[in-house]
Amino acid sequence: MNGADLVRIVDAIRREKNIDAEVVFQGIEAALASAAKKHFGTAEEAVVSIDRGTGNIHATLNDQVLDPAVLGRIAAQTAKQVIIQKIRDAEQASLMADYGDQVGTIVSGQITRIDRGNGLVNLGRGEGFLPRSEQIPGETLHVGDRIRALIIEVREAGANVKIVLSRVHPELIVRLFELEVPEVADRVIQIETIAREAGHRTKVAVSSMDSRVDAVGACVGIRGSRIKNIVEEMAGEKIDIVRFNESPQVFIANALKPAEVKEILLNRDINRATVLVSEDQLSLAIGKKGQNVRLAARLSGWNIDILTPAEYDQQRATAMEQLTAIEAVGPDLANELMAAGYISLADVVEVDPETLSRLANVDAEQAKDIIGQVAERVAEFEAQAVKRDAEKAAAEADAVEGGDGETPAEELQPGDAETDAQISDDGKKDEAELEKTEAEPAADEQEAAAGPEAVESDETSPEESDDAGAGDDRVPDATPET
Known part of the structure; x- marks a missing residue:
């Protein structure tokens, strides 16, 4: 290999692989020095330099200038191996530099392979890795598909650079x-x-x-x-x-649209927003499986509780009764808590002692005692609920073991537990189920009927949602993710 050939090879690498020529020259010099040491069997290191213009090699070993012909043979043996390794190292460093700065940016590429559900994406210079967990649920990717994704991580993986992509990240x-x-x-x-x-x-x-x-x-x-x-x-x-909107009430109302909100009551101490809606807007506000209120809570950063006015009044009355029954609380403090927006025992448990001390005009120790007593009562109610659920499950299991769990109507006697009243209750349940079934498409019709207001009310997907209000799955409390 003569000098001109060496210069030509290095220049081609520089242009095609976008690798600095100096990096390649230095790699060849280091490899030649090591190869010369082995070739001559000496403990001393050879000093090798390559003229960047002509490609001529100059080397000394133990202060003796080495024969250029010998150096040429050594160079021919080692240059290919060194160049290949240097190309790999430089490409890896270049990819890390280029894509490492692009974390959080969007890239486009073509799916080249699907491996156990994970997608490999050709990004041009690099290859992206799209894990199954970072793919959109329900989306099926095929080889040849062009996609856009967000770079969420770039790291070295052995001799390669792993560019991890996501299509589920909100930043996308x-x-x-x-x-x-x-x-x-x-x-x-x-x-x-x-x-x-x-x-x-x-x-x-x-x-x-x-x-x-x-x-x-x-x-x-x-x-x-x-x-x-x-x-x-x-x-x-x-x-x-x-x-x-800077106003939490206005912003929360906007976030819950297309549902219409009657009133929003804020408790800033526990970051709770109680949203009152009419009965016909309830399923729309909650959304299918609680999706609408859940997303609104994350968007606004508030814990959102959706209630009808009747439910709100009932909850306040129940909380008032429960609070006044606690010795450390009493009617006066219960009224203060109600006025401040604490409409359940669970709300009171969440309040910090300093806030309660201010509300109740008591010292910090007394406030802690009040919170402790309320927490004990909450634990009692929860234990009772668990017991009731267990008894109900046991009764249902016994009914299954004893037969189909149903008593024929002709065998029912007036004194039996299951009488005409029970049959009437079952009929009411059936009617309620029918009403619920009828209400679900009605909620969808409400959203679809939003019409021109949909742009203003921010329900702006080109296809109208067929599920925003479907399924009256009550989610009484939606907590934003942190």
């Missing part, structure tokens, strides 16, 4: 908005918070830095064009655009 939605909505990229529109249940629904709270720009309308686009692109990229996941 933010990055997609930056790509699709110029006002978001230019920071004219600010994404304040985001709450996501990947594959199902996402709520995004937005505000405008310019009074002339409508944040919700800009994110939706003309005829939903902008939001539609994001929904399609996310495999049909529904996305709600929520108008942000």
Whole structure:
């Protein structure tokens, strides 16, 4: 190998692999020095230098200049191996430098292989790894599919660089908005918070830095064009655009839309928002399996309790009765707690002693004693509930062992526990189930009927939700994730 060949090879590596030529030259020099030492069988290290312009090799060993012909043979034997290794090392370092700075950014690539549910993605210079756990639930990926994903981690894995991708991370939605909505990229529109249940629904709270720009309308686009692109990229996941507001009451009401809210009562001490809605809005506010209220809680950062006015009054009355029965509380303090927004024993247990000391006008020790007594009463109620559930389960098991658990109507006697009243109760339950079944599509119709207000009320996925209010699965308390 002559000098010109060496220079030409190094230059080709520099251009094709984007590796600094100096790194390759230094690697060859180090390898030649080691090879010369072995070749001549000496304990001394050879000193090797390569002219960067001509590629000529100059080497000395024990102050003796080595024969260039010998060096040429050694170079031919070692250069290939050194170059290959240096290319690998430099590529790994280059990938770490390039992609390590891109954590939290969005990349696009093509699925090249599916291995046990995990996707391998060609990103150009590197290969991304999309674990099954970071894929959108319900989405099926195929080799050849082009996807966008968020880089969440870059790390060395042996001789390779592992670029871990995600399609379920909430930040991916933010990055997609930056790509699709110029006002978001230019920071004219600010994404304040985001709450996501990947594959199902996402709520995004937005505000405008310019009074002339409508944040919700800009994110939706003309005829939903902008939001539609994001929904399609996310495999049909529904996305709600929520108008942000500094007022917790207004923001929570916006986050719960399309449900209409009657009143919101805040307890800032325990970060609890009690939201009152009419009976016909209850299932819509809660959402399918509690999804709407759960996402609203995460979005707003408040623990949200959805109640009808009647349920709220009943809960207050029950809490008042239970609190006044506790010796350390009494009627006066119970009234103070009710007025401050503590509408259950569990609320009182959550309050810190300093706050209770201020409310009750007692010292810290007395406040701790009050909280302790209330906690004991809560534990008693919970134990009673567990006992009732166990007794009910045992009774049902006995009924199964004794037969089908049903007594024929003709065998029922007026004195039996199961009489006409029981049959009547069963009939009422059937009616209630029928009403519930009828109410579910009605809730869907309410959301679909939101019409033009849907843009304002921030229910802005191009396809109207078919499940926002379906399934009256009561979730009395929605706690935001921390």
